[in-house]
Amino acid sequence: MAKAYERIADELRAEIRAGQLNPGDQLPAESALVERFGKSHVTIREALRVLQTEGLIDKQHGRGSFVRRPRTRVQRTNSRHQWEKGRAREPEEQRLQTGATERDTGLEVNDLVFHASYREIKASKELADAMGVPEGTVLLERTYRTRYSAERAPFSLVTSYLVRERIESNPDLLDETKEPWPGGTWNQLHTVGIEIDRVEERVTARPPTAEEAEELDLPPGTSVLILRKTSYDTEGRVADVSDVTLPGDRTELLFTTHLERW
């Protein structure tokens, strides 16, 4: 005999897939399900939890459980890199116009709330390896949050690392009050003579940690995309390492690869 909570989850899942319950629809109250299936409250909740973990339903305390509606996605492409590189050498008036987030989301500069903070750290083993420097090298760690002014959760959590020694010839680059910097990191690097040649992006996925769920306002039953972006300069050295956490339910990464012709 199958477990009761699985049978119940299967039955409700089938109703959702068959379209008896549509996105946005409210499920019967837990007490109603207790009666309908003749099982205890805890068992019913276990069944609903299965569906929640699958991202099929959304439980709201005091309101009810609802069939989840797919969210619109933010697209982040790798063609943005060429665009950002070009922008890094533009005159300041042009650089002020728009940033990468505006490009991804289609929103205006004024719709966005930006926050940055800097601090200096010594490279851990893991970071030192990623950046190709000795352990303990002084790094500038910069954390960024950008959000839509109408929402409370940022689009992503970004932490970027630069080697302090390679940028300190321009003291403005060590000063967080200069943010947001028109033209972004690659313009900043341009001011100290660094040109980016290629970008490597490593992508994995996992459930959010408690802190990430809190900060990105993620409900249970969602995942995060973890992206580590490594930028190499024209001499093959690592210029920047950025760790980005993106909500999986509203982000799509698009990578285009061009091939040599036969």
Add this chain to the structure above:
Amino acid sequence: MAKAYERIADELRAEIRAGQLNPGDQLPAESALVERFGKSHVTIREALRVLQTEGLIDKQHGRGSFVRRPRTRVQRTNSRHQWEKGRAREPEEQRLQTGATERDTGLEVNDLVFHASYREIKASKELADAMGVPEGTVLLERTYRTRYSAERAPFSLVTSYLVRERIESNPDLLDETKEPWPGGTWNQLHTVGIEIDRVEERVTARPPTAEEAEELDLPPGTSVLILRKTSYDTEGRVADVSDVTLPGDRTELLFTTHLERW
């Protein structure tokens, strides 16, 4: 007053992060935790579930709960596309040597168990849009599973779609018993005069469905990467659409983007 299960989860999480409990270590039995925290079995289990959902612990029925050990990753790069394109024109002896999965995993051909099945379908609206053909166009749907012979779960779930009309001039391409085809899809397309010019890959993440968790042998507290790969031929038409489901806890996608020099 904080919820009991959260306090308990916080305390255990802190012990794991502090290194009092190391990867692979067994947690105290649930009955022991009932005594230690003076809470009921159900409450203790709720706390452990929080940690499991975060991917921090791994519960094993009849054995115990353990601090999860990070798994070794399979890396899938976008440089594989250029490699695959080159391989598509090589002589058969060379094409027989190794495939893309061997390249990603570092395993030998003999370590891998391969399975393919074909069927013909009519394009749904969603698929027709993705392939740039009218709804209802006849497509060849091909599903692939490749696994390491020592493991029971495949590395990924792959479904590929081709427009039947554009490949039927070579009847071998409609015959699943010809799989595994040396040189893969791009060699198959080469036999009907199609050259691939660029590849677009769209990546998102979400919790696995029940079926995916079953087939990929994924424990609760993991995510899947969803990758849709669209291959364009030299005339800009869609040659192939492939949907790939990858286990998030053992897959890393690596995309390299080269930029134009200043």
Add this chain to the structure above:
DNA sequence: GAGTGGTCTAGACCACTGT
């Protein structure tokens, strides 16, 4: 205040793992 989901108890019994 009525109706919803969330937390919790104290206990029973089941299912799996390893000796």
Add this chain to the structure above:
DNA sequence: CAGTGGTCTAGACCACTCC
């Protein structure tokens, strides 16, 4: 068989939402 986690009950009470 002993020890582990998994399922389940019948009930109490709490916390949130909305009218």
